[in-house]
Amino acid sequence: MSEDTMNISSLQAEKHHFSSDDKIRWWGYGEWVEEVDEVKFNYKGMECLVRRMAEHENCSHDDRRFGGYLCGYVAVPFGHPYYQKRYEDMDIECHGGLTFGECADSHWIGFDCSHSMDYSPSLEYLKKTATWMKDFRDREEELKKKFNLQHNPIFNKSYKNIEYCINECKSIADQLIEAAKK
Secondary structure: OOHHHHHOHHHOEEEOOOOHHHHHHHHOOOHHHOOOOEEEEEEOOEEEEEEEEEEEEEOOOOEEEEEEEEEEEEEEOOOOOOOOOOHHHOOOOOOOOOOEEEEOOOEEEEEEOOOOOEOOHHHHHHHHHOHHHHHHHHHHHHHHHHOOOOOOHHHOOEOOOHHHHHHHHHHHHHHHHHHHHO
């Protein structure tokens, strides 16, 4: 982790929600296997949270969880100009744009790392391992070669890790602080 991320480590509460064996079984091996699944921290007085998504599909023949990607959230403080404002109406830049807003006892906004150019562990693992996806994989390779798309980001997805999401949360917090000054 970067020095900037390490500086907040004493303020973090980290949790593993899934075992390494389960992560490998559901999503294959990758950086996510050793990563924590949740990090709570306070940055400049703002509550922040990064959490791994794992949606359960109860199949009769196996136990599968879709997801594996991370989402980041920041609490909008009471009295802030954005408090209880729709996330779509906020002037906040983050990975993929804000995709979450929830006003209950507190107001959280957030982003996800499951966009078309993001590496979503469950989807990519499924594409690699499912026999019924073979035609899709073959067609994808054919199109990449035909149209010279081997270096196109849609075919070179990147996994957004804990450090990346922590930094995005910090950026959102900084933007919320700036918006409060206006």
